[in-house]
Amino acid sequence: MIKKIVISSENVKFLDKINELSGETVTLCDQCGVCSGSCPMISEMDITPSQMMRKVQLGQMDVMDSKAMWLCASCFACTVRCPRGLDLSKVAEALRQVKLRQAIDHIDIKKIPENEINRLPQIALISSFRKFTG
Amino acid sequence: MKEGKNIMDRIAEASKSITTGVDEKDIKNWVTIYIMGRGYRVPADLTILTAMEYAGYKFIRGCGCRQGFCGACSTVYRRKGEYKLETGMACQTRVEDGMYLVQIPFTPAEKAIYDISKEEYNINVFFKYYPELARCVSCNTCTKACPQDLEVMDYVQAALKGDFEGITEDSFDCIQCGLCAIRCPAEIVQYHIAQLGRRMYGRYDNPEPEHLEKRLKEIKKGKFDKEMDEIIHLNRKELEKLYAERKREPD
Amino acid sequence: MIKLPYYPGCTLKTSAKNFEISAIESAKILDIELIELPRWNCCGTVFSLTSDDLIHHIAPIRNLIRVQEMNGNGIVKDEHRLVTLCSMCYNTLKRANLRVKENPDDFKKINDLMYLEEDYNGNVEVIHFLELLKKTGFEKVKEKVKKPLKNLKIAPYYGCMLLRPKEVGIDDPEDPTIQAELLESLGAEVIDNPYKKVCCGSYQTVQDKYVVSELTYDILTHAQREGAFAITTSCPLCAFNLDNRQKEVKEKHQDFKQIPVFYFTQLMAIAFGLGEKYCSFDLNYINPRPLLIDKKLL
Numbered sequence: 001m002i003k004k005i006v007i008s009s010e011n012v013k014f015l016d017k018i019n020e021l022s023g024e025t026v027t028l029c030d031q032c033g034v035c036s037g038s039c040p041m042i043s044e045m046d047i048t049p050s051q052m053m054r055k056v057q058l059g060q061m062d063v064m065d066s067k068a069m070w071l072c073a074s075c076f077a078c079t080v081r082c083p084r085g086l087d088l089s090k091v092a093e094a095l096r097q098v099k100l101r102q103a104i105d106h107i108d109i110k111k112i113p114e115n116e117i118n119r120l121p122q123i124a125l126i127s128s129f130r131k132f133t134g
Numbered sequence: 135m136k137e138g139k140n141i142m143d144r145i146a147e148a149s150k151s152i153t154t155g156v157d158e159k160d161i162k163n164w165v166t167i168y169i170m171g172r173g174y175r176v177p178a179d180l181t182i183l184t185a186m187e188y189a190g191y192k193f194i195r196g197c198g199c200r201q202g203f204c205g206a207c208s209t210v211y212r213r214k215g216e217y218k219l220e221t222g223m224a225c226q227t228r229v230e231d232g233m234y235l236v237q238i239p240f241t242p243a244e245k246a247i248y249d250i251s252k253e254e255y256n257i258n259v260f261f262k263y264y265p266e267l268a269r270c271v272s273c274n275t276c277t278k279a280c281p282q283d284l285e286v287m288d289y290v291q292a293a294l295k296g297d298f299e300g301i302t303e304d305s306f307d308c309i310q311c312g313l314c315a316i317r318c319p320a321e322i323v324q325y326h327i328a329q330l331g332r333r334m335y336g337r338y339d340n341p342e343p344e345h346l347e348k349r350l351k352e353i354k355k356g357k358f359d360k361e362m363d364e365i366i367h368l369n370r371k372e373l374e375k376l377y378a379e380r381k382r383e384p385d
Numbered sequence: 386m387i388k389l390p391y392y393p394g395c396t397l398k399t400s401a402k403n404f405e406i407s408a409i410e411s412a413k414i415l416d417i418e419l420i421e422l423p424r425w426n427c428c429g430t431v432f433s434l435t436s437d438d439l440i441h442h443i444a445p446i447r448n449l450i451r452v453q454e455m456n457g458n459g460i461v462k463d464e465h466r467l468v469t470l471c472s473m474c475y476n477t478l479k480r481a482n483l484r485v486k487e488n489p490d491d492f493k494k495i496n497d498l499m500y501l502e503e504d505y506n507g508n509v510e511v512i513h514f515l516e517l518l519k520k521t522g523f524e525k526v527k528e529k530v531k532k533p534l535k536n537l538k539i540a541p542y543y544g545c546m547l548l549r550p551k552e553v554g555i556d557d558p559e560d561p562t563i564q565a566e567l568l569e570s571l572g573a574e575v576i577d578n579p580y581k582k583v584c585c586g587s588y589q590t591v592q593d594k595y596v597v598s599e600l601t602y603d604i605l606t607h608a609q610r611e612g613a614f615a616i617t618t619s620c621p622l623c624a625f626n627l628d629n630r631q632k633e634v635k636e637k638h639q640d641f642k643q644i645p646v647f648y649f650t651q652l653m654a655i656a657f658g659l660g661e662k663y664c665s666f667d668l669n670y671i672n673p674r675p676l677l678i679d680k681k682l683l
Binding site: 256257270271272273274277278287288291294295296297319 | 395398399424425426427429440441443444447498499501
């Protein structure tokens with residue numbers, strides 16, 4: 001039996017929010033999968049970038065429980081290749097921001113091991129705190 | 135200078151309203167201020183600290199030295215018709231008509247515990263104890279908040295560059311009032327970071343002053359023992375006289 | 386000597402000091418004086434991607450105001466280009482500049498928020514040192530070479546921030562050649578490989594070093610398979626991930642052979658005959674000296 005996906009007003013609200021925060025029109029995505037084929041992090045991800053886009057199109061908020069959006073390194077490999085001109089990095093950023101703005105940090109900066117703090121350059125700390133703390 | 139004297143007289147006059155409970159009819163100038171939202175009519179020449187006391191607030195703790203040095207009486211206020219949130223020390227800032235104000239008794243901040251003699255002299259020491267330093271967005275809110283007019287953002291940035299001399303120079307006059315920290319959107323505790331920076335700089339970079347070395351030797355040899363012994367045995371009156379007649383370095 | 390405002394970025398003052406000094410000294414050989422921006426602050430890396438997050442664009446724009454000030458107080462004369470070395474700083478500064486130029490509302494808001502500064506006028510142009518070299522002419526670079534990097538097989542690594550997104554990229558995002566052109570003019574043998582533009586994992590290095598070390602393994606072994614003796618980069622974060630994370634690569638892959646990672650400017654300094662004085666090879670995790678000695682370049 002084919003399962004029908006019901007899109008509630010809650011789902012639409014979520015889609016609108018991500019569109020607004022990212023400045024992208026997520027519904028334009030054709031699900032071609034070029035993004036997933038370009039992503040250097042794909043082997044670590046639980047859902048692919050194109051699945052992430054599909055979930056946002058359907059307004060499924062559980063997309064924010066995925067590892068994928070946190071694994072995005074904003075490398076823009078997908079961005080330069082998307083045939084629809086979409087910037088997935090902005091969509092992933094919007095999803096992260098929704099979480100971070102609920103005051104839920106993705107990393108605990110006090111728990112970085114001391115031997116790593118002594119090795120990591122400023123550029124690594126600054127950029128990761130920008131992306132993973134609110 | 136004449137006007138300055140006049141102002142000092144007015145302040146002294148107004149201050150009497152608190153210290154000796156002088157008749158309010160003697161006070162000519164009045165303003166209305168809003169303390170935590172409620173309006174009070176107070177003598178115009180009071181400071182925020184004394185105005186709050188006039189209005190009935192009691193500062194048993196958290197008001198500090200009352201001389202503008204200790205940084206305990208941080209305050210935030212807005213002037214009438216202004217959108218800017220201003221900061222200052224309550225004991226040093228005079229009330230103005232229509233001012234909205236409150237005194238902030240303390241800025242919650244964790245102060246790291248470290249032994250500088252065991253730390254390596256490089257940038258990592260900042261991230262080890264205050265990793266949130268890397269969250270600075272250069273918004274400059276800290277500089278705007280500083281009642282000492284320090285370039286706070288510049289010294290935070292100096293820390294981010296591992297520039298110990300820069301953080302020392304730029305933060306030297308910090309009174310650790312905490313107003314930078316309470317306004318910081320990145321939740322950085324600027325003044326503790328600066329203190330760590332100054333200590334590291336002093337320990338590892340600043341040359342040992344020769345005159346200090348010399349004086350320490352003199353103390354150890356007992357050069358001042360006799361003089362000290364005399365002072366210890368003076369009575370209060372003699373001590374006061376000695377203090378009043380002391381030799382002062384020029385200001 | 387042409388004088389240009391130069392933005393170092395925080396890491397070039399510490400662990401990537403070898404990048405900065407080799408660049409400044411090599412630039413002098415080409416009659417370019419890089420003058421450090423007074424009172425610069427963190428570039429605000431990485432560029433914030435949401436539509437409403439203006440606070441993160443204050444940092445880069447504040448730095449662009451410093452370029453105006455340099456012109457105002459005569460440190461440089463009518464020079465509105467700002468030279469960057471770090472790829473991430475380049476990307477962040479350039480994108481922020483573009484964003485305010487394209488969004489008058491954002492432009493005004495950011496200027497209003499920084500009311501203690503003079504208003505940014507939008508005239509600064511952010512460029513990368515590689516672009517400057519290209520404009521100066523690789524022929525001119527070649528003329529200055531005293532010690533050609535003969536027999537040195539180098540795989541240039543570009544990473545992301547110099548190339549993407551398209552509107553700020555300094556070269557073709559799919560097949561960049563600018564570093565190859567430079568290295569060839571220095572006399573090196575350039576090794577091309579498809580991993581030259583694949584992300585090193587960037588800031589993921591903080592939360593999961595092994596995610597990054599796997600990418601490092603892929604990037605480096607591909608270059609090695611094509612015959613490269615060393616890699617070049619222009620980003621201190623790529624350098625950290627490709628160089629220092631070789632420690633983690635070695636933990637997971639016993640067969641892995643370590644390979645030196647240079648900043649491209651270090652090879653410029655060597656080729657220009659400046660010796661290792663301005664290279665600070667002690668800051669490179671994998672010591673590149675044995676390779677250079679083997680090729681008679683030291």
